[in-house]
Amino acid sequence: MDKSKLIAIFFILLSLIEIVLTTRKVKDLIVVSVSTHITDGFERFNRSLKIYGLKSEILGLNQPWKGGDVARQSGGGQKIRLLRQYLESIRNEHDNRLILFTDSYDVIVNGNSDEIVKKFQTFNANVVFSSEKYCWPDVSLAASYPKSDGKRYLNSGGFIGFATELYKIVNLAQDLNDDDDDQLFYTKIYLEQKYRKHFGIRLDLNSNLFQNLNGEIGDVEIRFSPQQQGTNKNVAETFLYNKKTQTFPLIIHGNGASKIPLNSLGNYLARSWHPSIGCQSCNESRIQLESIDFLYFFYRSRGIWNVPFISSCYLIKSSTILNQENFQTKNQQWKFPLSYRNHQQPQHKNDDIDGNGNGGESLDPEMYFCHILRLNGIFMFVTNENDYGHLAQMDTIDFQLKHSEFYEIYTNEIEWRKRYIHENYTKNLLDDNIIEQPCHDVYWFPIVTPVFCQHLIGFSIIDSLDESINPCDDFYHYACGGWIRKNPLPDSHASWGTFGKLTQDNQLILKNVFEDKKRKFSDAERKAKIYYDSCMDRNKIIEKLKAKPMQEFIDLIGGWNISGGFDVQAWSLQSKLTLMHNRYNRGGLFEWSVSADEKDSTKNVLNLQQGSFIMSRDYYLNKTDNDEIIVAYLDFMTKVGVLLGGGDESSTRMQMKKVLEFERKISKILIPPEDLRDDQKTYHKMKLSELNKLAPFIDWIGYFREAFAPIKREINENESIVVYSPEFFSNLSKLIEQHLSDNDNKTILVNTIVWSVVQPMVTYLSKPFRDAAKTFTQVLIGSEGSSSQWRYCISDTSSVLGFAVGSIFVHSAFRGESKNESKIMIKQIKDAFKEHLDNLTWMDRQTLELAMEKADAITDMIGFPDFILNEKKLNKRYKDVSVNFYLKKRNYNYKETNKNYKIFTFPNLQSILTQLIVKDDQYFKNSINANIFLLNEYIKKIDKPTNKSEWDMAPPVVNAYYAPTKNQIAFPAGILQPPFYDVNRPKALNFGAMGVVMGHELTHAFDDQGREYDKKGNLHEWWQHGTILKFKERMKCFQEQYSKYQIGTDHVNGKQTLGENVADNGGLTSAFHAFTKWSKESGENILLPGLNFTQNQLFFIGFAQVWCSVNTPEALKIQIRNDPHTPSQYRVIGTLSNSPQFSDAFNCPKGSSMNPEQKCNIW
CATH class of the missing domain: 3.40.390.10 (Collagenase (Catalytic Domain))
Known part of the structure; x- marks a missing residue:
């Protein structure tokens, strides 16, 4: 048979398939959904089904939900299992039965069976999935989608198809877990061309039947049909119209970040309300609200407070917040627990409300108020409408200020109300007022006018300007x-700006979570909380221990001459430097790590680079001994030395001055930072045997062999290492060898190395040590540089257990739509x-x-790594961090006894940690052990390929970065905030x-x-x-x-x-x-x-x-x-x-x- 005949037959068969798809009759339509609990969203969905007389099957009612936290991460596989079980149960009734499967909590159906079937048949398909703008949950699959007009990506929150084909599709998910992602499963089926053709699957690319609202709110609008006279009642339809595709979709899904817009649309759709009729579906009596003077709270706060019910305007902050007792003198029955708001949509927590209806401190005031209303059978929808003119009070207003009326809340209260407070707000406070009810289950209780929100946004911008300056002179x-x-x-x-302010906002969010006694934590998050708690408790313990923890640690690493009684002849540079660096991850002179080889970025390699001091090299080289900063630094060194048992101040000062001079010598051989920018020039790869010749002051093979002993990794002379700026190490070797030539110089070397261990740990010690550091910092940067203890502890916990802290932050503060919208913006840029x-x-x-x-x-990473939202994966990340409890004994004149204290321990290092348990100074030990843990994380990378999806910053960090060896840009959740x-x-x-x-x-x-x-x-x-x-x-x-x-x-x-x-x-x-x-x-x-x-x-x-x-x-x-x-x-x-x-x-x-x-x- 020739090729032309084969092609002709192929097209005939193809046309027959088209005919089958087109002419296949529909027996009936059943709406199937999963709902394990009855919620307001489900009731709304169920009502819409009843309005249009649709047959339905609700699966999973009163069953536990095992599909994961789908509001925050991927999941939902349980829906596939329940659908498969249902289709199996009606297997004998599949013939031409049409199944419409949708989510329930965030879906409204707006059409009857005939309308839905008619639209379905226009697709000439066996199965039709809804589509959306965003490729979720695996963005990398976007490139695999067929090219098409309209929205390209499958959404599993709504699909329709014949039971026979749907049963075959879900049967492919036999190995799918309940917490696996349902949308990912359907996406992979669709992207397989053989499945797409075999099952006759299409996407509703232009919202003919399905409308997903996420990212498309601006594309849709409400339209109303003319009123029709019925036999018993008036009926009029309300439609959703997609302006971009010019279609009237019938299944409306508030996916992703569009839950609140769906709530608004729900006040009209499914015959809820029509302008010519009003409320079509109810005759419920209007409910009278007892007088509640919310504005009273607003004024009492003496500042802009987060007033309840400022619809979609959560920008109000204040440093002055009413406390509970301030406003319990009025409206005793309406208690409002006040909390800091970080521009987030409110989240209701049932466990924050006690049996008497009183709320916990973390509960949003507006959500608490709604809770009280719901307990009284009232559902409330909030809107802002209309604004009014403003008459200035001439004797107080300052016309130099933009929106000067914003400042008149006290001096011009009456007109301020007219400008910013909705007229119906004050009506609703009257005892005999009846709350207007524009539609079913909706009560109109406006608080502020839209101009309030608009001025508030503009106010923050204008308030920062200085319009007396010409922007073309100094912008x-x-x-x-x-x-x-x-x-x-x-x-x-010493510095303050938007970065610092946002960092503090993020820290406050974490503090509130760590100190929330009702909060439930995953195993990894619990470890972070315990570390934080130990840091917060440090002063109670460390003040009594004074210098003892550091003195014992110095003895452990070989001692020094500052404290006296030191045998310099017995001191070995090789063994002590190896102990400090490769067991405790402390000390200076130089630094090493395991990271990507810059000339072969798929592999990890040892690398070695010069160290640094608390002051930059310029201070050492360009300052005289009498300079204020040099004097302050020497004073700091001397005070710490004396506190650590250095004897009289003059002898300690003399020894520390020699340490300072040795640091100055090292600074002279440091490569300036501007000369380190050319990686081609600084990169030098060699074998350890070559490094031994370049810098023979220690045996590098033995040095690194000790470092990798915990993982039993052999190190020999052929081990590769990248040495940055070899000239520094050559000069350092000469300098050190000179100081090993006699005991006096050797003592200076020992003191310098131990000081490099002590100086960064001063903040872990008692108040006299910290005061010494503050005095020096005041001279160096013009400020003491200290922060609240809780801020320090948040920062330290984040540096050690960053992704566990990141999980807490993302769950508490990061809006899901920010991640999707950020990806779009990055692509545009x-x-x-x-x-x-x-x-x-x-x-x-x-x-x-x-x-x-x-x-x-270039790849991009937005917000956070996905694994932190998966509890199992996050716990696995920190499985090597264990929390042990040691019984406290009577020591150091403690009055308490038999109290458990927490010490962090890390695997493979138990012999070391046994020596570190020095009774009760838990935070000091935790900080040491944390550094050991970080070192252990480094060495485990040595023979592994580089992980190019690994994050280099924790999610709460207010920063961003480019990683050249990964060719990757990253933007943590911490900076994706106002x-x-x-x-x-x-x-x-x-x-x-x-x-x-x-x-x-x-x-x-x-x-x-x-x-x-x-x-x-x-x-x-x-x-x-x-x-x-x-x-x-x-x-x-x-x-x-x-x-x-x-x-x-x-x-x-x-x-x-x-x-x-x-x-x-x-x-x-x-x-x-x-x-x-x-x-x-x-x-x-x-x-x-x-x-x-x-x-x-x-x-x-x-x-x-x-x-x-x-x-x-x-x-x-x-x-x-x-x-x-x-x-x-x-x-x-x-x-x-x-x-x-x-x-x-x-x-x-x-x-x-x-x-x-x-x-x-x-x-």
Whole structure:
């Protein structure tokens, strides 16, 4: 048979299949759903089924839910099991029976059986799944989807199909666990072409039948049909219309972050309400609410308080919060437990409400109020409508302030009410008032007007401005002048800005959780809590122990001469340095680790690099002995030495002065930080036998053999190690060998090495030690630098058990939609970067194409690693951390006895830890053991391939990074918070703030360091020589530009800050182009009332205001000398003065400070 006939037969068969699909008749339709508990959402779903007379089967009622926490992570496999069991039970009735399977808690059906079947038949399919904008739960599968118009990705919250085919599909899930992901299972079935064709599966790409609301709220609107006269009652339909696809979907799913919008739509759909009829489904009597003067609480707070029922406006904060007893004098029956709100949607916790109806401290006031109403049979929906004009009170109003009426809450109370308090609010407080009820189960109880929320958002922006400054002269002080004026440095802070403020907000969230006695923790989270508790208890114990824990630890690592009685001749550099570094992970001189080999990033390798001191090398080299900072440092060393048993102050001071001088000698051979930026020059791979020849002051083979003994890993002379800056180790070896030549110099060496162990641990000791550190810190940075004990403990716990703490933070504070929306924004910024890259004229084509490949290969990590939401995986991560309890004995004059105290222990190191259990100073021991644990984590990597999905930061951290050996950018949940990012803010602000941060990290892949790594994360020269020369010429422009910026007597180091400055500039360019493209495509132009700025101007204001900060002069000096980042003022000015788009937005004349003639540009 020839080929043409085969093709003809194929198309005939294909057409027959089409005919079968088209003409297959439907016997009947059954709606099937899973609901293990009856909730308000289920009742709403069930009501919609009854309204349209749909047959239904509800599976799993009163059964335990084993499908995981699907609101926070993947799961839902139990739904597949229950569906499979149901289809098995009706197996003899499958013939042409149509099954509509939907979620129940967040779904509304808005059509009858005939309408649903008719729409289904238009697909010519056996099974139709709903679709959505986001690829969940495995984003990597997005590339496997067939190309199509409309929404591309399968959603398993709604699908319809013949029972026969559905039964075959779910039977493929025999091995699926209840807590596996149902959507992932169906997705993989759909993506297999053989299954897609065999079962006749299609997606509803254009919302013909199914409407998923997540990410599509702006696409839909309510429409009403004309009123129809029925025999017994009036009936009118309310439809949901998709403006983009011009369809009327019938199954409405509030998936993901769209639960609240679904609640709003639920007030109209399924014949709930119609403008010409009103409430169609109920005649319930209206309920009279007892007088409750909420505004009383508002005024009593003497500040903007998180008033209940500010609909979708959770931006109100205050440092002044009413405590419980302040407002129990009025409305005794309505108690409101007040809590800090972090811009989160309220979460109701039943276990926070006691038997008397009183709420716990963590409960949101609005949720508590709703709970009380529900106990009284009242369901409440809150809305804000209308606003009113404002009459100024001329003798008090300050017209220099934007929204000056915001300040008049006390001086102009009556007009303030008119402006911001909804008129129906005060009516609802009257004793004889009846609450209006616009539709079924909905009570209209508005509190504030929309203008309140709008002004509040605008207020925070405008309040930070100083409009007396010309933005074209100094945009930093224009954008931040108001903020700087209103934010003096807090006590004990050397620097303060949005990063610090957000860090403190995140710490407060964690504190509240750690101290919540009713909170249930996973095993890993419990370990973090115990570590935190031990830190919080430290002062009770450590003050009584004084210097003893450190003295015993010094004895354990070999002693020193400061405390006297030291035998220097018996001291061995090899054994003691090995003990400090490779058993206890403490001490200085140099550092080593196990990490990715920069020239073969798939493998881990030993690496070795120079160490550092508490002060930068410039302080040692450029300061005389009489300099204030050097004197303060020597005073600090002397006080600590005396406290540790150093005898008289003069002899201790003399010994410590020699330690200081030895540190100065080491500083002279340290490679300056700006010279460490060229990884090609600093990278040197060699064998340990070669290192022994380069730096013979210790036997490196024996040194590392001891380090890897706990895991029984053999180390020999052929072991590879990457040595960064070999010249440092060669010079260090010479210096140390000189000091080993006689006992006096050897004593100085010993004291210096032990001091490098003691100095970082001073904060773990009693108050006299900490006071000595504070005095020195005050001189060094202009502030004591100390924080509340609980903040210190949150920070320390996060550094040790970061992902366990991250799990707590993400569950408590991170909004799920932020992760999805952030991924979209990153893609938009990456696309903008690539578009700009493709138009560069200074790059040769070969290098440009490779650069494009590298940009395409950059992966991103958003919020947190998924494993932290899986309790089993998280517990496994910290299985090697055990918590042991030791019975406390009568020691050190303690009065209490027989109390259990907690000590952390780690595997493979029990012999060491036996020596470390020194009775009761638990936190001191925990901190030592934590360092041992971190060392153990390092050494276990040695023979394993690199894990390129491993996070280098914990989720609560307010930061972001680019990892060159992974070619990866990461944005922890800690920074995806206001003011950097908020899904409810105008896009201009999000792109200007978080968008630039994203572009900044992306650009690091192509800065002076990142450009040396290829798309696979390997260090080698992949640029053409001519392009490198042009790149360096452009880099020189940035170096010269930033080196001109001066703060006090110090100039910014343009070479040291080069990479960060290039990233700032490239990040701004990419984020702005991504924003303008989005703005053009979306057509949105949201202008906040009272803000007379264009969208482009808001973008640049959003960028600048995240860098608002105040600093002590000393802190700025340290930043200029040590930090690769330019101080905030010039990060803003330097970046924006290179941006033509900024100058256009603010009409800055050419030659003005912010629009110089010469501009630097690379990316």
